[in-house]
Each structure stands twice: as C-alpha cells, then as structure tokens.
Amino acid sequence: MFRKWNAFIHGEERRDYMHPKPVRGVDEHLSGDLSADMIQIRRMFDNSSDLVDRSIMAAGTPIRVLICEGMVNLGTYAEILAEPLMNLPPTLQDKDALLDYIRRDSLLGADQKEFHTFGDLFTFLMSGFAVILIEGLPLGIACGMQGFSFRSISEPSSEVNVRGSREGFVEPLRINLTMIRRRIKSPALKFELMQSGVRSKTEVALVYMTDSVSGELLDTVRARLKSAELDVVLDSGYLQPFLEEKPLSLFSGVGTTERPDTLCAKICEGRIAVLVDGSPFAMIVPYLFNENFQSVDDYTHQPYYAAFIRLLKYAAFLFTILLPGTYVALATFHPELFPDALLFNIASSEESTPFPLLFEALIIHFIYELMREAGLRLPRPIGHAVSIVGALVIGDAAVTAGLIGAPMVMVVAITAISSFVVPSLYQSITVLRFVFIIIGGVWGLFGITLGIGVLFCNLCAKHPLGVPETAPASPFSLYPMRDIFTRQNWKRLGRRELLIQDMPGSQIKKDA
Amino acid sequence: MQKITVPQFFILLFLCRSFTFFTFTPGSGHTLTDTSSLLGLLLACLGSVVLLLPVWMILRRHPGMGLIEYAFHRSPGAGTAAATFFSLYALFEAVGSVVHFTIFLTTAIYPQESAWGFVLLFTLAALYFVWMGLEATARLSGLILVALIFSVILISGAFVPEWEALRLCSPFIGGTAPILRSAAVTLSETAELVPMLLLIPYLKDAGKKMTRGFLWWILAVFLALGGISLLLIASIGEYADTQSYPLYAAAKMTRLFYFQRLDALHLFIWTLLGLIKTALFLYVSRQSLFCLLGKRAQKWVLPILGGVTAAGSILLCRSFRAYEAYDAISLSGVPLLLCVLIVPLLVSLCRKKGGDAA
Structure with a gap:
C-alpha cells in the first residue's frame, strides 16, 4: 500500500517539477568579434531595456562598455571608467597595448576581473559591474562600480537590545x-x-x-x-x-x-x-x-542579571507552550489539583460560558493568532488599531458577552507575553501550544506528559551537523554549562575558548 | 551504530529500576512499607551482584561483545536461540511495563476510564522513543533524572517534618521469612540486568567502565530507593500499608506552599519513567530480532513489536486471570534466572565453530 502511495506521490512530483536549466548559450565563449558578440548578448538578454551599451573608439580600437541600468554608480562610472578611456595616452596604438594598459597601468575600478564566457558576463553585469569588450579580443573586463540603492544600516527589528551595537545586517x-x-x-x-x-x-x-x-x-x-x-x-x-x-x-x-x-x-x-x-x-x-x-x-549585563534573564526565558518557553494545555487538562480532568480558592473562582467563571474549556481555549488562541498576524502584516498605524480592537474583543467584550471565561483570558495574556520572550522559537511555540491544548483537553495530564516526552525525545534525537542539539545539558559536561542556564563573568568566560566541536557527544572530528 | 556512554546507560537503568521498584505488583505482598523491605532491597542488590558474576566472568574475556554476539560467536544455532529468547523476554518485560503503568492509571488516577486508550497512546509514544534510537532515549533520560531528583526532593522534603522514628521497628520482628520474600521479589523484578548484558556493544568504552558503572548503579539503587522507602515508612507509616502505590499516596498528601498536593508531579515523572522502561525493552527486543533476521527486518519489526505489545497489554488489562498468570511467571524469578544464569552458561557450554570446547 505504501509503495503505491509513494509511487503516486513521486509520479505527481515528476509531472509538476522540472529541474531548472541554465539559459542556452551561457557556457559559450566570447568570439572577439564585437558585432557578433553584441548580437549574441542582445539575443540572450532578449533586448531587455535595462542593458545599456556604449560604443567608444579607444587607441584606434572599437570597444563596447556595457552596464545594467540602475546597478552602477554613474558618478563613479564617469570618473574612473569613462573619463580615463576617453583620455588614453597617445602611445597606445593597438588592441593588445590597450589591454596591457587596462591590465597594468590603469585603475578602472578597484575590483577588476577578466572573463571569457557569456555566462560570466551576465553575472558581472547583473552584479553592478561595468563590462568592457574590445574588438578582436575573446575576453571581457569587468570593473566593479556597484551603485544600486539599498536600505541603510539600521537597528535589527527582530533582535532589539538594550546595550551594545545598534547595527543590523542589510540586504547587500x-x-x-x-x-x-x-x-x-x-x-x-x-x-x-x-x-x-x-x-x-x-x-x-x-x-x-x-x-x-x-x-x-x-x-x-x-x-x-x-x-x-x-x-x-x-x-x-x-x-x-x-x-x-x-x-x-x-x-x-x-x-x-x-x-x-x-x-x-x-x-x-x-x-x-x-x-x-x-x-x-x-x-x-x-x-x-x-x-x-x-x-x-x-x-553586556551583569552576570547575575544575565542568569536571571536566562532562567526567565526558559520559564517563559515552558509557560507559553504548556500553560493553556495544562490549564485545560487540570480544569477538565483534575480539578482537585487546584487550590480551593482558585478552583472556586475558575468554576464560577466557567459556569457562565457556553463552550467546553477545550473549545474555548482553541477559539481564543485562534483569535489571538489572527489578530497578531493581521497586526504584523498591516501598515504600522493600522496594525496598532487592529491590536487595540483585538485586545478589546478578547479581553473585555468576549468576557462580558459570556463567551469566554476571565481566567482563560488571563491564560492567553500570559501565554502571549511569554511567547515574545523567546522570539527565535515563535514558530514552533505557536504550533506546540495548539497541540498541547488539544492533547490536554482530550487526554488530560497523561496526554500532556506523553506529549512532553515525545517532544523532548525528538529534541534529544537531533544532532545538527554532528553536535547533539541538547548539549551540554544532555550529554552533560560541566565546563560548557558556564554559559547555559547562567553566565559566568568575562574574567572566567574569556579564560579558555570553547569550540562547538568540543561539546559533549560531538561527532565532528577535531582538526589536528 | 548509535552508541551511548556508560554513565548514560546506567542512568537509563536507574530510571527503569525506580519505575519497577515503586510500581505495585499484585500478589507480591511487597509494598515497601516496612523495614523488612529495606533489608530485602539490600539483599536483592547483593543478590544481583552474585547472580551476574558468572556471566560477567564470561563476557570479560570477550570485550565489546554482548550476550547475543557471544552466543553467535560460539555457534550460529546458539546465537539464534539466544536472540529469540532474549527478544521474547524483552517483549515480555515491555508488555509488563505497559500493563503496570496502565493499571496504575486506571486504578489510581482515572478510575472510570477504559484501559485500551491508555495502552495505545503509551505504546505509540514508547515506539516513537525506539524509532528515535537509543541515543535519544539515553539523552532524554539524563533530563528525566534531573526532574526525578527534583520531584523526589520536593515530595520527600514535605515529609521530613512528619518523620517519626518510632515507626521504624526492627526488620526482624516478623522473622527472616518476610525479608527473604521481599528480597526474592525485588530480585525477580530486577529485569534491568538483561539489557546490561545485551547492550554492551552499544556502549562507548564498555570494557573499561562497565564494572565500575554497575557497582555505582547498585549503590545508587540501594541508597536512593532505600532512602525514599525509609522516609515513607518513617513519615506515613501504617497508612502506606493500606495503599497500593505508597509513593503516589505520599505525593497526594504533600502540601507545598500554596499547592495542596503534588500528585500531578508524580504522574508526570511516573509516565516518563514508564515510557523509558518500555522503550528500553522494546529496543532490546528489536535489536535482538535484528541479530536474528538481519537488516531486512528493519522496516516491519518495530510495528509488529508495537502491535504485539499493545495487544498483549490490552489482553492483560482486561483479563485479571491472565494478569495474575503473567505476574506469577514474572515473580517466580524463573525468566530472569534463565536470562542471566542458565542461558549464558548453556551458551558457554556450546561447542565453538572449529571444535573448540568451552
């Protein structure tokens, strides 16, 4: 049965997906015949409007300068390429002397490379290089003068910090x-x-x-x-x-x-x-x-504070994936585990709501994720408005209307805030939260425990590129633990470097 | 081949032992609620050392070999028989773990619920552990050990004020018979000795550290489990006698700050311990079958083992007679004796290929 199913799936894949093929002719070499090469370039470029070429006579030899519009800084182009080419020394008489001059005596851009194929020509052109082709020479010269506009360096939005550098990566x-x-x-x-x-x-x-x-x-x-x-x-x-x-x-x-x-x-x-x-x-x-x-x-913080924040993050991670599921499991299957006063509050609140707790938890988390996603994708001012509406709907109107109990709103609020504490795990956290709500609502604490067991077993089975994902907690090694749950101060931390291949259980070979 | 370190392996075995030790076995007359059971534990620990000595001597001469590999080394026939026997024994133990855990759930925690749902879920989770491999299970066991220590400290810590030395009567008050019976039951439940003999090829540096690891394991089992038992006896005393699961009963009574009871913590730890034990024995069973059938069996062995475990467990949970029979066999100590003493001795008596007598 599985064989048939696999054949069916792979058959579909073959029909839908074809391995990408390179454009025809990119491996061909430049001929040295400027007209023929230009015809070939134009053909392969399909006369795209952003290809700009300029014909110049230099040292008595026809040459072509090609650029991709918008990719090159025109000021630099004029200053370090066009101007020197137009004012070549009169001693240059032929193409070989011109090439020799470009290679040895000129500085047409700091990043200068030679190439022989059309494929390389296109790569350079589209990377912001100006390309020079000389009649009679089966090669091209690429001069780097990138000048496309890009976003300026700014503070990274996903990893904001209190102290330290404010620089984040940009696109180029x-x-x-x-x-x-x-x-x-x-x-x-x-x-x-x-x-x-x-x-x-x-x-x-x-x-x-x-x-x-x-x-x-x-x-x-x-x-x-x-x-x-x-x-x-x-x-x-x-x-x-x-x-x-x-x-x-x-x-x-x-x-x-x-x-x-x-x-x-x-x-x-x-x-x-x-x-x-x-x-x-x-x-x-x-x-x-x-x-x-x-x-x-x-x-950059003091070690004691860094350790406190680390522990807070671990707690937030556990809170955000387990709190809603555990709350549903306890309230549905094990209410005796709640302290009396808390149980009374929960019972009186849930009595007035029409939905089972599992359904209630799923609805409210679904609405929360909807609001979050909408707030994230919309322009910032509208996003704020959506967040406010969301807060009002979830926090107040739903409770007042008797659709959702007030304790559940508290649970969602704590869960949501906790999820932002570990932003790099947000995707897995969101999915796991729903999974644990369903497991907790159907199988109680037993299901939650099985879920945790399976989740951590999966985590323990992972060894990204040969290093156990859970190292150095398990397999355990004391020395690397100096920077896991707590952080030692820099006097000790900087005493000996700890490489990734030294982690316990690492299968990466250490170089001699 | 996935390999784990010797400390990881013995942590795994310690968790399995903890699960067995505090899990009620009907008919055993052994609920860890009197001081005779403490002496019984000590005797069982010493007994397991004595029981392992012959096979230990044999395997020491063949470093890096487990019992099945040794049997194949002696003769293919002996290897086939040993692999079949150990595979069945490990499956028998896996079924036992699932059944004991399910009965704990359906009697103590979810008394109105049917067993089959728990059996299926529990078996599926254990199969996932086996699928992920011994290395993953061993790494997880390190984390579970921390959780176990934490929970035991919490539960025991809450009972220290209740300590009453008067509850500690002489272990010989009922004569030596209860002590010997308790020792025999505890020893017959020490199924962890079997993976210890079979999984040697899966351990890093097994030759050097195995003996030391075993002795540390015995000591840890005695000190940790004996210590918890002692605390239970001295703090809740006769009440524990009326309970099938004394540690669970203690957890239910534990008050800590705002929390009125800690049985949720107990359930959490116990489920994980049960999973570890079931997964370990299923893994042993699977690897034994691999030795027998080769790599061609890789795809279908695990689903079949899972199916047999689930079906066997459901049958035992539904039929009390079958369950009693299962326990009678298990507590007789015969299966363990066969695994640890008789089979290895028979294997060592087999004529080696090439005419070499043992």
Whole structure:
C-alpha cells in the first residue's frame, strides 16, 4: 500500500517539477568579434531595456562598455571608467597595448576581473559591474562600480537590545561582509563566496574563522549548499532546509541572526555562518537548543542579571507552550489539583460560558493568532488599531458577552507575553501550544506528559551537523554549562575558548 | 551504530529500576512499607551482584561483545536461540511495563476510564522513543533524572517534618521469612540486568567502565530507593500499608506552599519513567530480532513489536486471570534466572565453530 502511495506521490512530483536549466548559450565563449558578440548578448538578454551599451573608439580600437541600468554608480562610472578611456595616452596604438594598459597601468575600478564566457558576463553585469569588450579580443573586463540603492544600516527589528551595537545586517552581501570584517580584524576570518540558484545566481558567502572551524564541518556545509538545486534563491530561508538534519522536528538546527556582533561571537566558537545576498538574516550552523535563550544583552549585563534573564526565558518557553494545555487538562480532568480558592473562582467563571474549556481555549488562541498576524502584516498605524480592537474583543467584550471565561483570558495574556520572550522559537511555540491544548483537553495530564516526552525525545534525537542539539545539558559536561542556564563573568568566560566541536557527544572530528 | 556512554546507560537503568521498584505488583505482598523491605532491597542488590558474576566472568574475556554476539560467536544455532529468547523476554518485560503503568492509571488516577486508550497512546509514544534510537532515549533520560531528583526532593522534603522514628521497628520482628520474600521479589523484578548484558556493544568504552558503572548503579539503587522507602515508612507509616502505590499516596498528601498536593508531579515523572522502561525493552527486543533476521527486518519489526505489545497489554488489562498468570511467571524469578544464569552458561557450554570446547 505504501509503495503505491509513494509511487503516486513521486509520479505527481515528476509531472509538476522540472529541474531548472541554465539559459542556452551561457557556457559559450566570447568570439572577439564585437558585432557578433553584441548580437549574441542582445539575443540572450532578449533586448531587455535595462542593458545599456556604449560604443567608444579607444587607441584606434572599437570597444563596447556595457552596464545594467540602475546597478552602477554613474558618478563613479564617469570618473574612473569613462573619463580615463576617453583620455588614453597617445602611445597606445593597438588592441593588445590597450589591454596591457587596462591590465597594468590603469585603475578602472578597484575590483577588476577578466572573463571569457557569456555566462560570466551576465553575472558581472547583473552584479553592478561595468563590462568592457574590445574588438578582436575573446575576453571581457569587468570593473566593479556597484551603485544600486539599498536600505541603510539600521537597528535589527527582530533582535532589539538594550546595550551594545545598534547595527543590523542589510540586504547587500558586501555591506554585511564589511560589518563582520570591521569587528574581527584577523586574517583568520575568511569569506568564501559561492553561487546558488540556477537562474538567480545569488551570491552566498560562507563566513568562518580558519583557526577555529573544523574542516569536516566546513566540507559538510559546502557540500550541502552545493547540493541545493534551486531555480532562484531570494532569501537565506531557501537554503535553510539543505542545512537541516533528520529527524523531522519543530525545532531548527539552523540559527538565524540579524546582528553582526552575534554572528562574530558564533564564528569565533567554530561555527559557520552563511550569508545570502539580498537577505539581512544570516544563518548559523550548528545551532543548539540553548542558543535560542541567549542574546547579546546577556554578555553586556551583569552576570547575575544575565542568569536571571536566562532562567526567565526558559520559564517563559515552558509557560507559553504548556500553560493553556495544562490549564485545560487540570480544569477538565483534575480539578482537585487546584487550590480551593482558585478552583472556586475558575468554576464560577466557567459556569457562565457556553463552550467546553477545550473549545474555548482553541477559539481564543485562534483569535489571538489572527489578530497578531493581521497586526504584523498591516501598515504600522493600522496594525496598532487592529491590536487595540483585538485586545478589546478578547479581553473585555468576549468576557462580558459570556463567551469566554476571565481566567482563560488571563491564560492567553500570559501565554502571549511569554511567547515574545523567546522570539527565535515563535514558530514552533505557536504550533506546540495548539497541540498541547488539544492533547490536554482530550487526554488530560497523561496526554500532556506523553506529549512532553515525545517532544523532548525528538529534541534529544537531533544532532545538527554532528553536535547533539541538547548539549551540554544532555550529554552533560560541566565546563560548557558556564554559559547555559547562567553566565559566568568575562574574567572566567574569556579564560579558555570553547569550540562547538568540543561539546559533549560531538561527532565532528577535531582538526589536528 | 548509535552508541551511548556508560554513565548514560546506567542512568537509563536507574530510571527503569525506580519505575519497577515503586510500581505495585499484585500478589507480591511487597509494598515497601516496612523495614523488612529495606533489608530485602539490600539483599536483592547483593543478590544481583552474585547472580551476574558468572556471566560477567564470561563476557570479560570477550570485550565489546554482548550476550547475543557471544552466543553467535560460539555457534550460529546458539546465537539464534539466544536472540529469540532474549527478544521474547524483552517483549515480555515491555508488555509488563505497559500493563503496570496502565493499571496504575486506571486504578489510581482515572478510575472510570477504559484501559485500551491508555495502552495505545503509551505504546505509540514508547515506539516513537525506539524509532528515535537509543541515543535519544539515553539523552532524554539524563533530563528525566534531573526532574526525578527534583520531584523526589520536593515530595520527600514535605515529609521530613512528619518523620517519626518510632515507626521504624526492627526488620526482624516478623522473622527472616518476610525479608527473604521481599528480597526474592525485588530480585525477580530486577529485569534491568538483561539489557546490561545485551547492550554492551552499544556502549562507548564498555570494557573499561562497565564494572565500575554497575557497582555505582547498585549503590545508587540501594541508597536512593532505600532512602525514599525509609522516609515513607518513617513519615506515613501504617497508612502506606493500606495503599497500593505508597509513593503516589505520599505525593497526594504533600502540601507545598500554596499547592495542596503534588500528585500531578508524580504522574508526570511516573509516565516518563514508564515510557523509558518500555522503550528500553522494546529496543532490546528489536535489536535482538535484528541479530536474528538481519537488516531486512528493519522496516516491519518495530510495528509488529508495537502491535504485539499493545495487544498483549490490552489482553492483560482486561483479563485479571491472565494478569495474575503473567505476574506469577514474572515473580517466580524463573525468566530472569534463565536470562542471566542458565542461558549464558548453556551458551558457554556450546561447542565453538572449529571444535573448540568451552
């Protein structure tokens, strides 16, 4: 039966999905015949309106300068490319002398590269390079003069901090790389560029410290990224599944950050960061479960306060996934477990509502998620209005109308606030909350316990890129625990570095 | 092959032992409510050391080998027989864990409910543990141990003010018979000795640390379980005698700050312990079958084991006669004796391939 079912599913996949193919002709070499090459370029570009080409005579040789409109800074273009080309020394007599001059004596852009294929030509053009083709030479010269507009560096919206840097990643990859380089002025910091996406040819950068990273880990990440056969890669999220490990889980083994300082701290521990051009979110692998509860502020605050906040975050995580389900389970199956005064209040409140507690919890959480999603997607002023309406509907009108009990509103409020304490786990938290409400409402505390057992067993089974997700709590090691539930002060924390491959249970080979 | 460390393995076994020790077994006359049971526990601990000695001596000469691998090493026939026997025994124990836990639920917590729903859910969760592997279960057991210690401290801490030394009478007040009976029952329930002999190949550095780990395990079992029993006897005394599940009864009576009872905490821990024990024995059963049938059995062995466990458990929960018969076999100590003593000795007597006598 399963075989038939699999055949059916895979058959459907074959019909719907075809592996992306590169555009025809991109592997062909430039001929050196300027007219023929231009015809080929125009054909392959399908006369797209943003391709600008300019014909110039330089040193008695016809040349073509090509740019993609909007991708190049026109001021830079005029200053460091057009002007020198128009004023070449009179000693240059032929094309070879011109090429020699461009190669050795001129500075037509700091980032200058040569290429031979149409594929490379298009990649450079679309990355903000100006391309020079010289009659009679089967090669092109690309000069970097990117000048497209982009969002300026601002505070990251998803990782706001109290103390420390206010810089967050932006969309252009190069700007992000400079933000990292500025923070770690070591030759051991390495950026390794590769491309992903058959059509989009998106630039992807692996960022790591050569003196801390494990070679085996690096090979694995490289191989995984190269195995990503995607048509277009528009965000780091497209590549994330290729870095994930089995088993299927609600928790990710790939972390994301918008902060260059967080990224720097992680790569100094032997992790690898993956940045994708066009995305302000960098991915970090391997990423352990406890890292969801760490933030930059933990390392700038006093250790005792950082420890307090950490414990608060763990408590908030448990509250937000378990509180509604446990409340439903206790009130439905085990009311004797409530203290008398509390039980009386709950009973009197629930007596006036028409729905069973399970249904009530599901409705109110569903409405809450609706409001949250609407508030998030709408323009900010309207979003605020939706939040206020939501608060009024859930908090007051529903209780007054007798649809929902007041204790349930309290539960939702605590749950909602707790869920914002660990933003990196928001997706899994939301799903788990609904799952535990249903389990608690149907099977009581027994079901909740089974659910917790299965959830944590799944978490314990995960080992992102060879490191146990639950390390160093289980498998246990005392030394790394200095920065898990509590944080030691920097005098001790900075005494010895702790690499990811040193985590207990790690299967990553340590380099000699 | 997934491998776990020796400490992780013994934590797993400690959790299994805790589950068995405080789970009521009807007909055993053994409810841990008098001082004779404490001496019984001590004797059972010593007995398990003595019982393991012969097989320990055999396996020491073949480092890295479990009992099944050793049997195959002696002769393929002995290996097949041993794998079949141990697989059935582990399945028998897994069914027992599910049944004991379900009866605890349907008598103490959900008295009006039918057993089959609990059996199915519990078995499914245990199967998921097995599917995730020994490594995941062992890692989880580390976390559960912390929760167990926390809950025991909370429950025991609440009973310390009730301590009354007068309730501690001499263990010999009824003669030596109750002590010996208690020791025999406790020893016959020590099914954890079997995974200890079978899962050696799945342990890292088993050769070096196994003996030390075993001795620590015995000591921890005696101190922790004996300590809890002692506290129960001295604090709730005769009341515990009337209860099938004395620790659960104690948890129900515990008052801590604003909370009037802590039985929810007890249920939480007990469910997880039961899951760990069932999963461990299902895992042992599955691995034994793999030794027998090879990797081709990988896809269908686990669903079949799950089906048999669920069906067997439902049958035992519904038929009290069958349940009594099951317990009579289990408490007779014969299955454990066969596993730990008779089968290994028979295997070692088998003629080795190539004519080498044992």
